[in-house]
Amino acid sequence: MERSGSGAMAAVLQAAKRALRAELKRRLRELSPAEKLRQSLLLGAQVVEHSKYRASHRIAVFLSMPDEVQTAEIIKDIFQQGKECFIPQYKQRSNHMDMVKLASYEEIASLPVTSWNIHQPAEDDAREDALGVPGYDPGV
Template sequence: MSATSLPEQKKVLRARLRRLRREVAATRGEELAARAHAHLLASPLWRQARSVALYVSLPDELDTAPLLDAAWQAGKTLYLPRVRQQYGLMDFVAVGGRDELRPGPFQLLEPLDSLPGFGPDAAGAAFRPDIFIVPGLAFDRQGRRLGFGGGYYDRFLSGVRAQGGDAGPRPFVGLCFHCQLQDALPAEPWDERMTHICTDREWLCL
């Protein structure tokens, strides 16, 4: 077993994967994102979903803008995250178009403050999207996710799983460039796992 602690392993991985992601996004980002979009949009999970929890991508992430447009054009209810930085939490907000977004923390566009949001405690009742599409610096073939270090998604998705009820868990889809898909990632007990991974090369059901 490595003497390096899990937090230190994650720190090193995050630095390496950020560099790799920036390089790929700058050189082939648009082409590879289009391939990943095709895999996701062709999947039964997306086609059958009436509501989708998505996110607005960072400049060097796999671009999600075409997915936002696809959801709106198909008449799906689209939920986007809004960070509550002072509490270390986030909520999800039903957004009807880009005019309902404004600049938020972490260089992200977020739903307007005036719009009602749902926390994980609402999962299974008022808030139950048919599919969650989740960002990450990396994913592995067992569904593990390496996030950005803030814990926002792990806390939220843990609450969603806890509120799953009789209807069972929701599909959690990790979306990334294929270079971000690893054979194995260091994991801690609170790290939430994906049920599917979507890259520019593969659609994995786990």
């Protein structure tokens, strides 16, 4: 495919992504908080019963924002099962993200809050990074 064609294809793809994101945001706004919680609990139950989850000893998970799937129950289960939990640590003014070790579920409340209102360790908080240690398997 020639360059101008690939540029047009990229523009079409970007427009489709924007439209899809807008549609998803619209649908999320229509869901009640109770329905969002119900669906989050159902999804969380499916995650913790999955064979890959059960076989894993080190799990990376995001700390959810209000309009996202709520991950609190999954994180609680990680610690109850004696697994290691890793959460995102974003670098300011960068696209870089590490997945750093969380000591306990209760620790989340003590973490600083970002401008996106997400708890995460401070940038100078040195922690084990799941992406930089032996045993990391992105396919699990």
